[in-house]
Amino acid sequence: MGALAVSGTAQIKQLFEEQHKYLDFFFANLDYAQIQAFTDLCLAAEGVVFFSGVGKSGYIAQKISQTLVSTGTKSVFLNPTDALHGDIGMVGSKDLVVLLSKSGATEELLRLVPCLRARGAFVVGISSLLNSQLSRVCDMHVHLPLERELCPFDLAPVTSTAIQMLLGDTVAIALMQAKNLTREEYALNHPAGRIGKRLIFRVRDVMKKGDELPLCKENDLIMEQLLELSAKGCGCLLVVDDNRQLLGTFTDGDLRRALKSKREEVFKLTVGEMCNRSPRKTTANAMAVDAMQIMEGPPSPVTFLPVVDETGIVIGIVKLHDLVSAGL
Secondary structure, eight states, X not given: OOOXXXXXXXXXXXXXHHHHHHHHHHHHHOOHHXXXXXXXXXXXXXXXXXXXXXXXXXXXXXXXXXXXXXXXOOEEEOOHHHHTTTGGGGOOTTOEEEEEOSSSOOHHHHHHHHHHHHTTOEEXXXXXXXXXXXXHHSSEEEEOOOOOOSSTTSOSOSHHHHHHHXXXXXHHHHXXXXXXXXXXXXXXXXXXXXXXXXXXXXXXXHOBOGGGSOEEETTSBGXXXXXXXXXXXXXXXXXXXXXXXXXXXXXXXXXXXXXXXXXXXXXXXXHHHHSBSSOOOBOTTSBHHHHHHHHHOSSSOOSEEEEEOTTSBEEEEEEHHHHHHTTO
């Protein structure tokens, strides 16, 4: 069976140019004062900002709600059918309900409006028709100018959903800025994602400690510490004094170099004679991503960092492998 294909890149380019033109129409005719009023309303909401819609607009409403939540605004998607069968009970008098509809004539949303008003909620309709039914029954209406859909029949909602998404995402960022949301607060909303991990995880969350540490003394013979070097799986030894003050590090790379340069004399060498006396290190409270950057920095990358307290006492070790495994 032969595969269907569009007639070359020229057709694709033309479609993108047409969509660009329709989006230009949207921006050229958008009432920014109206958008500002809507944004202020969302910012001042004492309760939850609910979003609702049917079909494609429903998916956009759900996405906008999730974006608001992740950027510091309390928001919930309200399924209009479920709302008419009990879920409206979660809406209160301090809440704001935003209804998305391209035509502004969606039956489920129109049926929902008087029920929402009965609960004391403020209702905003968003549609692409200036004098839509939704605009006449809601407390506020936001008009999203639409020249036409990119669809050749002007039917499939592809341009209208694009401008709905543009509105929601831009308002979300405006609210984020108005609330002075910090990077740390944003990360707290994304603890499982790479963004959150990079802004939340500290060295103490991923470091090895206690019996996991490959410790040795500077007067220990290198050959006597081979088991410790291998058994702890860190690829290194942390050289400490009697008070566990960090004196240096000895790596499996140092061992290979010692074997190559000293040959049989290596049996007589102590760890202190071959260790690195100026190792890179970090603290338990440092951001894990900063520790990774130290490892990757000049003069050459390393695969671990000793973790010391404010007095220089060794309390842990963090490995590059563990940082990568943690999703950083």
